[in-house]
Amino acid sequence: MINISINIPVKPLLIGKVGKSYGILGWINIFSFTEEQEKIFNYLPWFFLKEKKWTKIQINNWKNHKNNFVVQIKNISDRSIVRKFTNSDIIISKYTLPVLQKNDYYWNDIIDCKVFNLDQIYLGTVINLMRIKNNDILILKNESKKFKKNILIPFIENHIIKNVNIKNKFILVQWK
Template identity: 30%
Template sequence: MSAREDINVGKISGVFGIKGWVKVFSFTDPRENILNYSPWLLKKGSETRQLAVTDGNLHGKAVVAQLDGVNDRDQAAGLIGWDIFITHEQLPAATEGEYYWSDLIGLKVETVEGVQLGEVGSLLETGANDVMIVQGERERAIPFLQGQTIINIDLDAGMIIVDWDPEF
């Protein structure tokens, strides 16, 4: 398997106080889980910086964090708009039958009858169940229901087998 890409887990959205704390828009669930990962790889355009998270908490609905070496409001303001990434290795191992969405993106998808549908382009959280968006000769939205529409996921082979009508 090739080297995995870094995972975008949030964005620095503002400053908090005068001691260099930043406000964070977190993509993790729950949102304060972003604080469990350190260091953060910050990216903006072609620039990257790696900074350790030294403190942080949920402040109302916002996540705030203190980063190593960022000690005043001006330094924190310079980080607004930077994307926050972590490496795949920083994630806890998924348990049997659980998958990180980032592991599923790009996997080939075929039906139980062997019909190639394309590859996983993205996944969506709809409330009722997650939906896998498969890009092929056309786009398909397949409910991500393990044991129903999702028959088998083989990360090593890069393949997902689905029980799905290719005409749908």
């Protein structure tokens, strides 16, 4: 039996950020980027990435703290040691995520999709998404020479968003 330990993620996916240390016993603040914040703990192991250096992390314990979380990393019980992780990105292997049903996708799958309107006019490339109270918003890099600002399109399926094709990386929208 071969035991292989992977110390860098396969298909890295950003799911959070590390904040400052908490207390004197090696706990540290973390900020979750997952849709339901607590689900960040469903996607283990974590890899911290800071200054192009990867560190595989095992969580010993965690708790809610001021709308975010504090975690205790296994085998670290000293504030000065955990402090080196401040401002690290929290990365997982994409394969850690649950397999989705047909025609479902994750937000990160939409990044870099080309967006066209119903008149087959290219509007731009998705560079990010933003969550607001009523719906999500696609943020497109505007490649038109007329306008310099990014284009914001409400992500309202079947009304504005007509088709999302992850395989071919394009989105069809009802938008001018």
